Amino acid sequence: MMKTDPLKAFFEAGEAPVIDQAFRAATMQRIARRRLQLGLARAALAGLGVFVALLLLRPILVILVLNLPATIGQAALMLTATGLVALAGYYLATRTVHLPSWVQRLL
Numbered sequence: 001m002m003k004t005d006p007l008k009a010f011f012e013a014g015e016a017p018v019i020d021q022a023f024r025a026a027t028m029q030r031i032a033r034r035r036l037q038l039g040l041a042r043a044a045l046a047g048l049g050v051f052v053a054l055l056l057l058r059p060i061l062v063i064l065v066l067n068l069p070a071t072i073g074q075a076a077l078m079l080t081a082t083g084l085v086a087l088a089g090y091y092l093a094t095r096t097v098h099l100p101s102w103v104q105r106l107l
Contacts, residue, residue: 065073
């Protein structure tokens with residue numbers, strides 16, 4: 001008794017498989033949702049790690065800040081503010097912007 005391989009028979013028949021667009025869209029949506037959830041989880045863990053580190057270093061940081069002269073403290077504050085502005089600018093410059101269709105027609 002000879003067993004035929006259905007997959008081999010399918011490919012030998014030369015029929016092209018039907019592409020189900022709804023299935024592909026649903027699959028891509030699930031993949032995108034999973035990637036988003038993983039990215040959010042990583043960002044939340046990183047934020048939690050930074051928070052815990054700063055919380056543990058708080059006593060040392062308070063002593064350092066209180067013992068710094070006023071000019072050094074102001075310089076550190078300005079450097080921190082500059083870094084935060086630069087980080088926000090980088091985020092705004094690199095994120096994807098979805099413009100409304102009427103704005104895209106104007107461009």
